[in-house]
Amino acid sequence: MEPFRTVRSVTTPLDKINIDTDQIVPKQFLKLVQRSGFGRYLFYDWRYERRGDGSGDASVVPRPDFVLNHPRYKGSAILATGENFGCGSSREHAVWALADHGFRAVIAPSFADIFYNNCFKNGVLPVTLERGEVRDILKFEGDIEVDLEAKEVRMYGPGDHAGPSHVARFEIEPHRRTVLLEGLDEIAQTLKYEKEIAEFERESGLTGDAAPPLPPDKPPGT
């Protein structure tokens, strides 16, 4: 995975709370399992509409009023949004779509748990800030810089050549920060400690009282 250190870009403002994974990637795309290419389905139902010209053409066209279709936010790598982002299903496709579209960081006052976990598996940094600070970012028109090493979000207005006009600090669990900073796969990261884990388990006797295995499946038709 690409390491995450600093990302700077305009920020795409999506000022809604409780955006669920079905809005991020509608269910009709869950059947697809390739991890790349999901960006085109991101916010699909908000982003596209059917042609309304009566031609019977079933293809879709971008809705000009949706923020992702605005030329100003083309190439934006940071999404800012409301509380409880990513609630709903556990589909990892939601993060695949954000990452494939080019978002490297999402800033919100809170995230749904499974979505938050999934971000780290896919090189996306979820940044939790106070609601007031997110409000300011949603309205801000300059560049935002997310610095994972310094755990800072810096706001640069058009005239801020000397330095940022505002800096917000964020918290993140140390091992999650390491995973993103080093671009580690979390699976690979844990496997680095396989020996230590095995030793720990031997020492703490973590073998005796696990559940019995499941029974074999019954023959069909019973």
Add this chain to the structure above:
Amino acid sequence: MNLVERILARASGKSSVSPNDVVFAKVDRAMLHDVSGPGVIKVFERIAGQGIPTDKLWDPDRVWVAEDHFVPSAEKISAENIARLSEFTSRYGIKNHFRYGMGQYGICHTISHEEAMVMPGDVYVGGDSHTNTTGALGAFACGLGHTDMAYVLLNGEIWFKVPETMYFRLNGRLPSHVMAKDLILRIIGDIGTDGGAYRTMQFGGTGIEEMSVEGRLTLCNMTTEAGAKNGIVRPDQKTAAYLEERMRGAGREATAKVSLGRGGADYSEPDGADSDYAEVYEYEAPELEPVVAEPFSPENTRPVSEAPSVELDKSYIGSCTGAKYEDLEAAARVLKGRRVRIRTEVLPAAISIYRRAMESGLLKIFLDAGATVGPPTCGACCGAHMGVLGKDEVCISTTNRNFPGRMGHVESRTYLASPMVAAASAVTGRITDPREIAHAA
């Protein structure tokens, strides 16, 4: 330690744990379905490319597989995913694969209890957000993304931050027209869709002791809609009897003995003092009423008695939330001898439930009322197929989510309700309190 802490301490080999501790826990059971299965296969392919061995699972006998979201195969791609899933289970030697068209199958969470796949005190993870459901059996049950599931399948363990527990105490017995679904909708309305974020929601009190295992399953199922890490109910003799009955039914007489404790821990120990919990909420069961959640969020709740008079197009009685046997029984009590005025679909959540509903005559009641009875599937609950909603269609549903587009078109509207409210509304064509129907009879 409270119940979740005792389970996580046991599973991580510690004598005690506290909220916010990070523990590395042994997983007892893991579940995949036809969306998360292909997702995990993809992750396996990717990490195999990085040289991580993926040739065998930690323990194929602790892994089970369901087919539910896009079955019976909705179209070509979902048929291919089912084929891919079958190839996966045979390659890795997973014996517990519940295939549609081959005896028992159904929605993964329903199979978890109908087939007694999870035991009290287990750490159980699944590639689906409603894995929380199974916490009603006294397990620590939660959903994971594809990458985490892949990790569990290879290593049999995963880390958790020990969640704080919110305790919901139900005093007294629910009135006959009020179901567990009404209670959980009321709770979500009270605490909001992120009110349980990264916390355990535990249910207890005399009302929960009185409540059937299936009612408890409904409560834990929708802890997901409150953002909770998991939902849980202390396992008791009712839990054990429920599971043992199903183990015998599945031909597992030899092992049909359920233990409520493990490794010195007794999970049936009475719930502790309020100080064991981060927050305690009290509900008086006799005062509760039927509730609906209006579009477009499960937290938009209000009593049915105060709901606007909305013309409905459809009533949907299905899903892991609202199509267990007792859900169908409750809906049938309302529909018996009546006719539906709007399109009504009943989809039992597993074949075992379908069969019981056939044998006890519930299916006849549904058909006599004019409803359609369909096969077990997640179907329209997740907007996948079979009965999805079109633009501007309005549905009352026993399912769990009503976000925009959840059941079909982004401009369709879903009201979430109990099976009794969905059935009463099917009879009148508008949102209806089951008591109204009873009086009309």
